[in-house]
Amino acid sequence: MISAEQNDLITRVGRGTPAGTLLRKYWQPVALAEELRGPRPLKPVQLMGQHFVLFRDETGRLGLLDRDCPHRGADLAYGRLENGGLRCAFHGWLFDASGQCRETPAEPAGSKLCTRIRQGAYPVLEKSGIVFAYIGEGEPPAFPDFDCFVAPESHTFAFKGLWECNWLQALEVGMDPAHASFLHRFYEDEDTSESYGKQFRGASADSDLAITQVLREYDRPEIRAEAAPYGMRLTTLRTLSPEQTHVRVTNVVFPQAFVIPMSTEMTISQWHVPVDDHHCYWYAIFTSFTGPVDKQQMREQRLKTIDLPDYTSRKNKRNAYGYSVQEQLTRTYTGMGEDINVHDQWACESMGSIQDRTREHLGTTDKGIIMYRRQLVKAIEAAQAGEPVPMQPTPEEAGALTGPPSIDGVAAADKADTYCMDADRVRRQGSDWARERLAAA
Template structure:
């Protein structure tokens, strides 16, 4: 249980708050690359409580600028892409991707006003289908050599979704291995030909046991939490028999992501990115170690739940998450259908716009959440004191952050520690694109 002041410290992310200063030390997902493709490659972006405009100019270069035109503060997200930049429709002022003012066409001939005008711009890069921006001061950090960034385009797929609550409670659901046995309980196991791209539907590695069955029949895992140089490794053990144990390895990538297995051949790296204090987006990169990703199928699956252009969920707080009491009594555990994104969304949004952690009572299964909060507070204090917090990497340090390993398999009850590492190594060495070595051992 936290005090109100402690809860504010770890949840509030505007630029004048300590956690806001911390999060501005990192690259932040700002949009999917697909959102700035086509004829009108301009998107408004609200990120960490600030308003921006993202655009791709006629040459394909990305720009990320403050959203209000420096002339009379009109909205640049309604601008025109022309003449090598983004033009404000109010008076025609034109800005390039670096924020330089190229033209002020309504000014008298010979005016040099534009030479003195500069719109604030931010470093922006595209990685694995996501556009990242750096909002902090000074030199931007290096990207770590994570699988999702090393894998070539055919082997990654990116998507996102809007969540109507604070970023931290959205992130914390991924640190809780126990909830899946209840919130994501399925009464029947599906055929494997329908499992592609769907969480908890595939069989666990080295077995013919679907994850749905493991979660349903073994609801009380032993949980181990290990500190790493990138954050936390969380291992959930469900003993099936004296000789075999289900092992699930997931990770917290500080400060805002978790890395989890989708299947024996695919992982999910998912960031939780504040729009403001009371809403956020999840951004995910699905990375395949086996075959190229079927992006058309993956996108179609997810667009059944989300609407364009803002990736808003089709069900949510506004329609009780599709809850049907008859369905809950007779067909599904939650009464909210079979998509686990809906289940997670209900769980975290029902905690309130910002969870009141003064009212919670944590248990043994929450040890990952407890460890992360301590890590977060320590990093907030470091950033406030001008120190370099965890995962603000220089180029040399970035090469040592590998993987991280994830897996979901059935191995020996005695010797599971070596088993999961062997499974990760086998999958990694078998990946057609893998050439960067194995995960760094702690």
């Protein structure tokens, strides 16, 4: 149990807040690359309570500017994309992607005013279908060579969704392995060969055992949490028999991402990004170790439950998340359909827009959450003191941060401790792009 002051410390992310100061030291997802397609590649975005406009100019260069024009404060999200930049519709002032004012057309001929005007501008780059931005002070850290960032474009797929809750309670779901046996419980197992693109619907690696059966029948896992160079590794063990153990390894990448197994061939790298203190987006990159991702199928699956343009869930608090009494009695533990994102969304939003952690009582299975909160508080304190914080790699250090390995499979009981690394090595050896990395390591 923590105090109200401690809860504010780790959840509030506005400009000048301790947690907000920390999170601004990291690259943050701000949009999907697909949101900048079409005749007008411009999108207003909100990140940690700040308002920006993201655009791509005629040359393909990305820009992220403060949304209010520095002239009279008009909204640049309604500006014109032309002449190598973004022109305010109020008086025609033109800004390039660096924030430099290039023209002030209403001023007298020969005016040098534009040379003295700069709009707030921030580094942006595209990685695996997601546009990342850095809105902190100083130089941004290098991107680690994690699988989701180095796999071929054909082998990744990116998507996102909006939740009406604080970023931290959304992130903490990913470091709580025990909930999957309940929140994501299905009373019947599907044909695992039809599970492409669906989490918790396939078979565990090195077996034909449906993951849904494992979660349903073995609901008292042993959970291990250990610090890792990138943040934290969680190992969840379920004893199937004296000879076999189910092993699931997931990772928390500090400060606000996790890497988890999707299936025997895919992993999911997912960020929970604060829009403000009361809303967050999840951004996910699905990475395939085998063939190219069927992006059309993955997108169509997700658009069955997500509405554009804001990527909001069709099942939400306003329609009780599609809850059905009959379904809860016969098909699923929640009665809220088969999309596990909806299950997680309900759990997180039901806590309130900012969870009151003064009322919680953590158990043994919450050891990952406890470890992460300690890491977070320590990093917040370091940022406030001007000291180094975790996961700020140099380019050389970033090149050594591979993986991180994530697996869901069945191991011989006496091989459970080494199963993840062994299975990950085998998977990489069978993958064209990952094999090359394994050989270079």
